[in-house]
Amino acid sequence: MHVLEAAGLSKHFVARRGLFGADRGVVRAVDGISFTIARGQTLGIVGESGCGKTTTAKLVLGLEEPTGGSIRFDGRDLKELDATGRRYYRKSVQAVFQDPYASLNPRMRISAIIAEPLVQNEQLPAADVRGRVLEMLDMVGLPARAADLFPHEFSGGQRQRIAIARALALSPRLIVLDEPVSALDVSIRAQILNLLRDLQARLGLSYLFIAHDLAAVAHMSHTIAVMYLGKIVETGEAKALANAPKHPYTAALFSAALPSHPDERREEIILPGEVPSPLNPPSGCRFHPRCPHAMARCAGEEPVLRGVEARIVACHLYDRGGEANGGAKPLEAVANAE
Amino acid sequence: MTAAPLLELDNLSTHYVSAQGTRIVRAVDEVSLRLNAGETLGIVGESGSGKSTLALTILRVLPPAARIVGGRMLFEGEDLVAKSDAEMRHIRGKRIAMILQDPMASLNPLFTIGDQVAEPIRVHEGERRATAWNRARELLRSVRIPSPETRLTQYPHEMSGGMRQRIVGAIGISCEPRLLIADEPTTSLDLTIQAQYLNLLRDLQQAHGLALIFITHNLGIVAKMCDQLAVMYAGRVVESGPVSRIFNAPAHPYTRALLNSIPRMSDSDQRLVAIDGQPPDLSALPSGCAFAPRCPQALARCRDAAPPPFAPEEGRIARCWLAEPSAVGGDFRVASGAA
Amino acid sequence: MSTPADVIRLPTPTPRFAAIRALRLGDVPMVPLLILGVIALVAVFANQLAPHNPEIGSLTARFKPPFWVTGGSTEYLLGTDQLGRDVLSRLIFGARVSMVVGFTAVIFAGVLGTALGIVSGYLGGWVDQVIMRITDTWLALPALMFAIFLASIVGPSMWNIVIILGLVYWTRYARVIRGEVLSLKEREFVRLAIVAGCSKLTIMRRHILPNVINSAVVLGTLMLGVVIITEATLSFLGVGVPPPQPAWGLMLSDGKQGLMVGYWWLTVFPGGCIVLMVLSANLLGDWLRVKFDPQLRQL
Numbered sequence: 020m021h022v023l024e025a026a027g028l029s030k031h032f033v034a035r036r037g038l039f040g041a042d043r044g045v046v047r048a049v050d051g052i053s054f055t056i057a058r059g060q061t062l063g064i065v066g067e068s069g070c071g072k073t074t075t076a077k078l079v080l081g082l083e084e085p086t087g088g089s090i091r092f093d094g095r096d097l098k099e100l101d102a103t104g105r106r107y108y109r110k111s112v113q114a115v116f117q118d119p120y121a122s123l124n125p126r127m128r129i130s131a132i133i134a135e136p137l138v139q140n141e142q143l144p145a146a147d148v149r150g151r152v153l154e155m156l157d158m159v160g161l162p163a164r165a166a167d168l169f170p171h172e173f174s175g176g177q178r179q180r181i182a183i184a185r186a187l188a189l190s191p192r193l194i195v196l197d198e199p200v201s202a203l204d205v206s207i208r209a210q211i212l213n214l215l216r217d218l219q220a221r222l223g224l225s226y227l228f229i230a231h232d233l234a235a236v237a238h239m240s241h242t243i244a245v246m247y248l249g250k251i252v253e254t255g256e257a258k259a260l261a262n263a264p265k266h267p268y269t270a271a272l273f274s275a276a277l278p279s280h281p282d283e284r285r286e287e288i289i290l291p292g293e294v295p296s297p298l299n300p301p302s303g304c305r306f307h308p309r310c311p312h313a314m315a316r317c318a319g320e321e322p323v324l325r326g327v328e329a330r331i332v333a334c335h336l337y338d339r340g341g342e343a344n345g346g347a348k349p350l351e352a353v354a355n356a357e
Numbered sequence: 358m359t360a361a362p363l364l365e366l367d368n369l370s371t372h373y374v375s376a377q378g379t380r381i382v383r384a385v386d387e388v389s390l391r392l393n394a395g396e397t398l399g400i401v402g403e404s405g406s407g408k409s410t411l412a413l414t415i416l417r418v419l420p421p422a423a424r425i426v427g428g429r430m431l432f433e434g435e436d437l438v439a440k441s442d443a444e445m446r447h448i449r450g451k452r453i454a455m456i457l458q459d460p461m462a463s464l465n466p467l468f469t470i471g472d473q474v475a476e477p478i479r480v481h482e483g484e485r486r487a488t489a490w491n492r493a494r495e496l497l498r499s500v501r502i503p504s505p506e507t508r509l510t511q512y513p514h515e516m517s518g519g520m521r522q523r524i525v526g527a528i529g530i531s532c533e534p535r536l537l538i539a540d541e542p543t544t545s546l547d548l549t550i551q552a553q554y555l556n557l558l559r560d561l562q563q564a565h566g567l568a569l570i571f572i573t574h575n576l577g578i579v580a581k582m583c584d585q586l587a588v589m590y591a592g593r594v595v596e597s598g599p600v601s602r603i604f605n606a607p608a609h610p611y612t613r614a615l616l617n618s619i620p621r622m623s624d625s626d627q628r629l630v631a632i633d634g635q636p637p638d639l640s641a642l643p644s645g646c647a648f649a650p651r652c653p654q655a656l657a658r659c660r661d662a663a664p665p666p667f668a669p670e671e672g673r674i675a676r677c678w679l680a681e682p683s684a685v686g687g688d689f690r691v692a693s694g695a696a
Numbered sequence: 697m698s699t700p701a702d703v704i705r706l707p708t709p710t711p712r713f714a715a716i717r718a719l720r721l722g723d724v725p726m727v728p729l730l731i732l733g734v735i736a737l738v739a740v741f742a743n744q745l746a747p748h749n750p751e752i753g754s755l756t757a758r759f760k761p762p763f764w765v766t767g768g769s770t771e772y773l774l775g776t777d778q779l780g781r782d783v784l785s786r787l788i789f790g791a792r793v794s795m796v797v798g799f800t801a802v803i804f805a806g807v808l809g810t811a812l813g814i815v816s817g818y819l820g821g822w823v824d825q826v827i828m829r830i831t832d833t834w835l836a837l838p839a840l841m842f843a844i845f846l847a848s849i850v851g852p853s854m855w856n857i858v859i860i861l862g863l864v865y866w867t868r869y870a871r872v873i874r875g876e877v878l879s880l881k882e883r884e885f886v887r888l889a890i891v892a893g894c895s896k897l898t899i900m901r902r903h904i905l906p907n908v909i910n911s912a913v914v915l916g917t918l919m920l921g922v923v924i925i926t927e928a929t930l931s932f933l934g935v936g937v938p939p940p941q942p943a944w945g946l947m948l949s950d951g952k953q954g955l956m957v958g959y960w961w962l963t964v965f966p967g968g969c970i971v972l973m974v975l976s977a978n979l980l981g982d983w984l985r986v987k988f989d990p991q992l993r994q995l
Binding site (some may be wrong): 062067068174176177204205206207208209210212213224231232233234235237239244261262271272274275276277279280281282283287289290293294305 | 365403404516518519520547548549550551552553556574575576577578580581583600601604614615618619620621623628629630631632633635636693
Binding site for chain 1 (some may be wrong): 699870883884885887888889892893894898902903906907
């Protein structure tokens with residue numbers, strides 16, 4: 020049973036000029052994406068600016084309302100939840116954001132910061148709250164006396180630990196990690212990534228891990244979804260996807276990842292041009308203007324996500340004439356077969 | 358015939374002094390480096406390592422609170438520390454150029470692209486506007502900006518991040534400098550754009566015989582682009598030498614720990630090897646080696662005295678007692694800046 | 697212009713700057729604080745300190761000059777005015793008016809302006825539009841004219857003046873605080889508070905307010921000077937604190953006719969007090985602004 024399932028999820032923003040101006044267009048930040056997060060596992064989302072990964076995070080966290088599609092948590096559609104149900108969802112899904120310096124209210128003590136989700140959602144006596152705060156601090160490797168200090172007395176890595184402690188306070192099922200280590204020094208990143216993995220093993224947490232450091236995502240994730248201009252172009256098991264990408268964009272993205280050794284030779288795929296604006300996505304397959312393998316079909320027809328050998332890819336390269344001609348099976352057939 | 362190095366830093370030190378003269382931060386502490394023409398040097402360090410201050414020191418564009426307190430910077434044989442402001446003005450932009458991390462902050466939003474690319478040409482070579490604009494157009498073409506003619510009259514906000522960074526690069530090479538210092542030039546760029554940009558830099562380097570200094574926290578950039586590497590910690594160079602040698606056999610525990618803590622794509626599900634503790638507070642450095650509190654191999658000796666630079670191999674330097682050649686029978690070589 | 701020799705030496709503080717630096721005890725501006733402190737003490741202990749009754753004068757002792765001028769006496773240290781009232785006693789009691797009106801009006805304007813600024817900035821939408829348009833309109837009216845207009849409607853009394861000044865000046869706060877709130881609400885800790893399930897009111901109270909208080913306080917100290925000058929001007933024009941209660945602005949007004957005849961002490965002393973108080977408030981506000989700013993940036 021999956022913890023979270025998104026089906027056909029969309030978020031469109033209307034770009035308006037001025038207060039009373041006419042609509043300039045629609046930004047399809049997220050345009051019909053589907054993914055699942057299994058219990059105790061990590062789904063990594065990679066992509067470049069404008070791909071929609073941050074908006075996806077906001078949709079999962081309830082910071083934005085979807086304009087289409089659905090999110091099911093523990094099998095229940097979010098739209099059909101009543102107030103109690105929504106509160107339960109809030110408690111079960113928490114977040115850790117990128118900037119450790121902006122994630123903590125500088126005027127609040129650490130104990131208040133970590134306790135805030137508890138105080139908002141549960142009616143616990145003060146002693147219990149304090150006990151839970153100390154328990155969280157211990158879980159993230161900080162000393163108990165940190166509880167009475169203020170954020171400015173801590174370093175970046177320590178603040179991120181506090182942010183994680185706060186996210187754990189309500190014993191959530193899923194934590195959305197939006198670039199959790201990008202703002203930290205390189206020597207500290209490994210500490211925090213190790214902590215996150217330990218917590219996942221100990222508490223059975225699921226993570227939605229968003230980062231631009233492909234190696235970190237590949238290291239932390241069980242499954243990776245690659246997004247481009249609001250769509251998912253490929254999903255699959257993390258190591259397999261990283262080593263043998265099927266979609267041309269995934270291949271280009273992973274080849275652009277920096278090597279970890281000077282002698283590491285990687286096939287260099289340099290994409291021409293810039294990432295197009297989400298206001299004006301290309302017709303057909305959104306990647307076709309930059310794709311080294313583009314065919315005539317790609318400009319006119321948008322590819323559908325299909326199962327290809329345990330991977331899910333949206334690309335015409337894997338769809339020569341449909342099932343009958345040995346092409347890929349459509350997505351529903353793959354899902355039903357599992 | 359061995360040519361003299363293009364840039365040689367000899368025990369260079371830059372300190373920040375607080376207004377009352379009470380707090381001294383040794384941002385750059387006895388740094389010695391060497392760079393030959395056409396080579397690429399990577400300077401790697403985390404926040405507080407002093408790498409950005411080093412870049413500002415080379416160009417002598419330090420903030421008022423910072424002073425060069427010792428050492429020499431020999432660029433093409435001339436000591437930059439001894440030069441007057443007027444002389445430095447002729448060097449900056451013309452013989453040494455610098456590009457920074459944030460392209461939006463590097464470009465003036467009120468001037469056209471053409472004006473900004475042409476500016477160094479007009480200032481240093483006294484060209485007329487029309488000539489300078491022609492050269493600007495060619496420069497934009499050489500950094501692979503499509504339709505450069507139209508771009509000349511556009512403004513920075515009309516360009517994407519990747520294009521802006523290329524324009525900044527064009528400004529940098531406009532007067533054919535011998536040395537280009539790039540301080541975190543790709544941190545704000547998307548991955549595929551970064552790949553384009555690094556390739557461009559490499560091509561420009563080969564076309565113009567440019568020496569490059571990359572200042573970065575990202576060892577991946579060093580692995581891809583650099584011939585030589587210098588690792589900085591708490592204001593000092595703790596290790597330097599050829600890139601592949603250092604990656605294969607790091608001599609300083611900090612370098613080794615850094616290399617081991619970075620996730621690799623080809624990893625099995627191994628735990629990352631983390632470095633304990635926090636980066637140092639430059640205003641309150643411990644006595645002895647600055648890395649000793651976090652070093653898994655620290656000896657008692659390390660806390661008493663900071664190690665001098667040793668040479669574990671020809672062309673490599675490591676500031677670590679563990680790199681000290683054993684005194685038994687061997688000659689005790691301490692690499693000084695002049696070696 | 698740096699020469700090689702200068703570059704190597706560490707800087708040593710020059711004597712001139714050292715002397716000025718000595719005036720500050722550990723970076724705190726002592727002089728403005730002392731002046732404001734003295735004025736506050738004088739206002740509190742006016743009854744004990746004033747040698748004479750400020751409101752009743754002796755007609756036999758009119759227009760006496762300060763004691764160091766021939767004709768003056770130590771009984772009336774700073775001289776007397778046209779009704780024989782002791783100038784020093786009037787200055788002392790006038791401090792009370794300035795302090796009370798100054799601080800109360802600043803606090804009133806501050807509370808109102810900060811609250812509206814937070815609501816406007818955080819809620820956005822039509823609430824923001826309405827409040828901002830009111831602010832714009834308010835700001836378009838010259839403060840002094842507005843104050844005089846209101847004073848002539850409701851009639852002068854000390855508390856009326858306080859309310860009027862508060863109503864005139866809240867907009868300065870609202871504008872500034874709203875700007876800060878706009879950037880604060882994009883900070884990740886606010887987003888995390890939403891994720892934790894906090895209501896909008898809770899967020900405004902717990903997360904936004906404590907982070908804008910610094911700016912409000914700095915603005916308050918700077919507004920203190922403006923408010924006091926406005927109060928003095930209102931008194932000068934006769935629509936401020938009503939006589940016989942002494943106010944420095946009123947003393948200026950009364951004393952201006954004496955200037956022609958050489959009775960300089962009637963205007964110089966109250967004017968000097970106003971200058972000292974406003975200058976100290978401004979210097980203090982400036983120091984606070986610089987002090988708080990780098991901390992704010994460390995967020």
